[in-house]
Amino acid sequence: MVMSNSIKIKSKKISVFYGDKKALDSINLEIPEKKVTSLIGPSGCGKSTFLRCLNRMNDTIDICRIEGKILIDEKNIYEKGLDPVLLRARIGMVFQKPNPFPKSIFDNVAYGPKIHGIVNSEDELNDLVKDSLKKAGLYNEVKDRLDEPGTSLSGGQQQRLCIARAIAVSPEVILMDEPCSALDPIATAIIEELIDELAKNFTIVIVTHSMQQAARVSQQTAFFHMGNLIEVGKTEEIFSMPKQVKTQDYITGKIG
Amino acid sequence: MTNITEKIKLSLSKRQRSEKRFKFLGFIGISFAILFLIIILYSIFSQGQSAFKSTYIELNIFFDEKIIDVEGKRDIEDIKFANFRKIITNSLDNYFPEVEKREEKRKLHEFISSSEEKNLMNLVLSDQELIGKSKQLWLLASSTIDVIHKNPEMEEIVESDRLVDDLELSWFKTFKENGNLKFGFNKNFFSKADSTEPEQAGVLGSMLGSFFTLLITLILSFPIAVAAGVFLEELAPKNRFTDFIEVNINNLAAVPSIIFGLLGLAIFLNVMHLPRSAPIVGGMVLALMTLPTIIIATRASLKAVPPSIREAAIGLGATKFQTVNHHVLPLSMPGILTGTIIGMSQALGESAPLLMIGMVAFIVDIPGSFTDSATVLPVQIYLWKSTAARGFLELTAAGVMVLLTFLILMNGLAVFVRQKFEKKW
Numbered sequence: 103m104v105m106s107n108s109i110k111i112k113s114k115k116i117s118v119f120y121g122d123k124k125a126l127d128s129i130n131l132e133i134p135e136k137k138v139t140s141l142i143g144p145s146g147c148g149k150s151t152f153l154r155c156l157n158r159m160n161d162t163i164d165i166c167r168i169e170g171k172i173l174i175d176e177k178n179i180y181e182k183g184l185d186p187v188l189l190r191a192r193i194g195m196v197f198q199k200p201n202p203f204p205k206s207i208f209d210n211v212a213y214g215p216k217i218h219g220i221v222n223s224e225d226e227l228n229d230l231v232k233d234s235l236k237k238a239g240l241y242n243e244v245k246d247r248l249d250e251p252g253t254s255l256s257g258g259q260q261q262r263l264c265i266a267r268a269i270a271v272s273p274e275v276i277l278m279d280e281p282c283s284a285l286d287p288i289a290t291a292i293i294e295e296l297i298d299e300l301a302k303n304f305t306i307v308i309v310t311h312s313m314q315q316a317a318r319v320s321q322q323t324a325f326f327h328m329g330n331l332i333e334v335g336k337t338e339e340i341f342s343m344p345k346q347v348k349t350q351d352y353i354t355g356k357i358g
Numbered sequence: 359m360t361n362i363t364e365k366i367k368l369s370l371s372k373r374q375r376s377e378k379r380f381k382f383l384g385f386i387g388i389s390f391a392i393l394f395l396i397i398i399l400y401s402i403f404s405q406g407q408s409a410f411k412s413t414y415i416e417l418n419i420f421f422d423e424k425i426i427d428v429e430g431k432r433d434i435e436d437i438k439f440a441n442f443r444k445i446i447t448n449s450l451d452n453y454f455p456e457v458e459k460r461e462e463k464r465k466l467h468e469f470i471s472s473s474e475e476k477n478l479m480n481l482v483l484s485d486q487e488l489i490g491k492s493k494q495l496w497l498l499a500s501s502t503i504d505v506i507h508k509n510p511e512m513e514e515i516v517e518s519d520r521l522v523d524d525l526e527l528s529w530f531k532t533f534k535e536n537g538n539l540k541f542g543f544n545k546n547f548f549s550k551a552d553s554t555e556p557e558q559a560g561v562l563g564s565m566l567g568s569f570f571t572l573l574i575t576l577i578l579s580f581p582i583a584v585a586a587g588v589f590l591e592e593l594a595p596k597n598r599f600t601d602f603i604e605v606n607i608n609n610l611a612a613v614p615s616i617i618f619g620l621l622g623l624a625i626f627l628n629v630m631h632l633p634r635s636a637p638i639v640g641g642m643v644l645a646l647m648t649l650p651t652i653i654i655a656t657r658a659s660l661k662a663v664p665p666s667i668r669e670a671a672i673g674l675g676a677t678k679f680q681t682v683n684h685h686v687l688p689l690s691m692p693g694i695l696t697g698t699i700i701g702m703s704q705a706l707g708e709s710a711p712l713l714m715i716g717m718v719a720f721i722v723d724i725p726g727s728f729t730d731s732a733t734v735l736p737v738q739i740y741l742w743k744s745t746a747a748r749g750f751l752e753l754t755a756a757g758v759m760v761l762l763t764f765l766i767l768m769n770g771l772a773v774f775v776r777q778k779f780e781k782k783w
Contacts, residue, residue: 162672164596191675201666203685213684214674264670271674 258289556749574641655697
């Protein structure tokens with residue numbers, strides 16, 4: 103596979119086990135910088151598990167065991183001595199269900215910068231929050247009510263608040279785990295536009311159930327099936343002329 | 359198709375009958391609960407309310423200089439040691455000049471509570487002008503007179519079964535007919551500790567004892583239990599050892615409280631040599647008893663925080679401790695506080711473990727610190743209930759009323775905390 107851009111993340115023989123059950127089998131995948139890569143596949147295929155390997159969210163699950171390497175900028179994130187806290191500051195995450203903290207809109211966005219000590223002054227923090235909300239396309243809607251609880255927003259707004267919260271710590275990569283599955287079509291369209299916009303500055307990996315969404319937002323698509331990476335390639339190629347039969351079956355709706 | 363509808367219709371009437379039966383059973387259950395609640399409350403209130411008033415007798419008190427200040431120097435020390443009993447008995451003798459036999463006089467003199475001697479002394483000390491003068495004063499009657507006054511039907515009982523004999527009853531009636539007998543507020547009940555005389559016994563001593571004890575319980579159990587709950591739920595690895603601890607904590611919550619008292623006796627008193635009968639030890643014992651309750655409440659409320667909040671914080675790069683401290687713990691605080699208050703009100707009503715460490719002693723002084731000898735409300739109720747004198751009967755009921763009031767207040771606080779601080783998401 104030839105990509106004009108440099109590679110941000112390389113996964114090398116990543117296998118994941120939940121107890122005795124193998125959830126991912128030796129995945130090799132390269133993710134290009136400042137592009138959108140979408141992970142598709144039927145439920146339980148391991149695409150979310152793979153996504154959560156990229157910022158070591160699986161570490162929080164006791165019975166989860168991971169083998170293999172993930173290189174980000176050529177450095178293995180599973181290396182001993184590497185602090186997952188630092189890693190997660192570099193790799194932001196947006197979840198399936200909007201999950202703002204039950205705090206004010208301002209505090210939601212300010213939380214990351216605060217705990218990491220990124221800002222030095224109140225003014226700097228104000229600017230950063232404003233800037234992050236603008237980048238997430240939410241600022242105009244909430245500028246007059248920053249002290250209202252984040253949970254008072256609509257679902258789509260909440261999800262953009264979560265995106266603003268993630269980009270406030272200036273991550274290099276943003277992981278999105280089915281960010282639109284709980285949203286209506288209009289809110290989904292807004293988020294998809296936002297993803298396009300964000301891809302100028304961030305490397306984005308998005309898990310999605312919707313093949314149309316993958317086709318719309320991503321430049322690269324990886325198809326997972328039963329813990330295996332079946333096929334990866336440029337999005338238009340995957341959807342127009344897949345090389346594997348299983349991919350063909352999935353995108354035509356025969357499996358899934 | 360119609361066949362199926364018919365079948366559903368047939369089963370429907372049966373299902374509706376069983377639903378009605380279930381509702382009826384529930385209604386019976388609730389009715390029984392309410393009935394018994396009313397019976398209990400009625401018996402307590404009907405007995406207890408009379409404890410809040412006491413009988414006072416009006417007498418013309420002559421502050422005889424020959425008794426109060428023999429040397430005429432107005433020396434405070436002299437006045438303090440004067441025989442004020444004599445002042446009271448003299449005025450009683452004046453009221454009934456016809457009583458002459460020593461035995462009869464002794465009976466008459468017992469009409470007035472001995473606590474009035476000290477009150478008269480304080481009166482004279484505050485106003486020395488009174489010496490040598492007479493004054494009409496309402497004095498607290500002794501408990502026997504109080505009981506007769508509160509229960510007029512007792513006057514009809516035959517003499518041998520009555521608290522007072524015919525002569526005493528005639529004096530009582532004289533006081534009553536002359537308008538020298540009245541009910542007043544029972545000041546002693548809220549300002550004194552225990553006493554051998556019912557009219558002088560109060561609930562303040564045991565209230566303060568309960569307060570000091572519960573303060574120690576709260577200070578010890580809340581931080582330890584919350585820390586333990588957070589550690590077990592959020593930080594500890596899930597393995598056999600933590601499973602073992604969890605099972606044991608759940609078992610501890612079901613251990614009879616008297617066992618904790620025995621533990622306190624064995625360790626706090628016999629090994630650590632802490633003071634006997636003291637709120638500090640009582641508080642430590644009750645803290646042991648309350649710990650499992652708060653730990654379980656803490657873990658339950660931590661579990662109730664949606665995992666998405668944890669994921670959000672961890673995904674942003676918060677450490678485990680920051681996640682718990684900034685998000686999970688504040689969200690679960692209403693539940694933890696409710697559990698704590700429930701645990702504390704359990705501790706407030708507890709008496710068995712405190713008997714083991716000597717908080718059952720008869721204590722006349724009002725405790726002023728954590729190491730003073732003290733007793734607590736439920737134990738005071740138990741002590742009064744097991745005392746023979748008739749006047750303690752209503753004190754027992756009044757003590758229960760005070761205890762119930764505090765329990766209702768605490769449970770009300772729990773409801774308030776829950777509603778006020780619960781966040782919606």
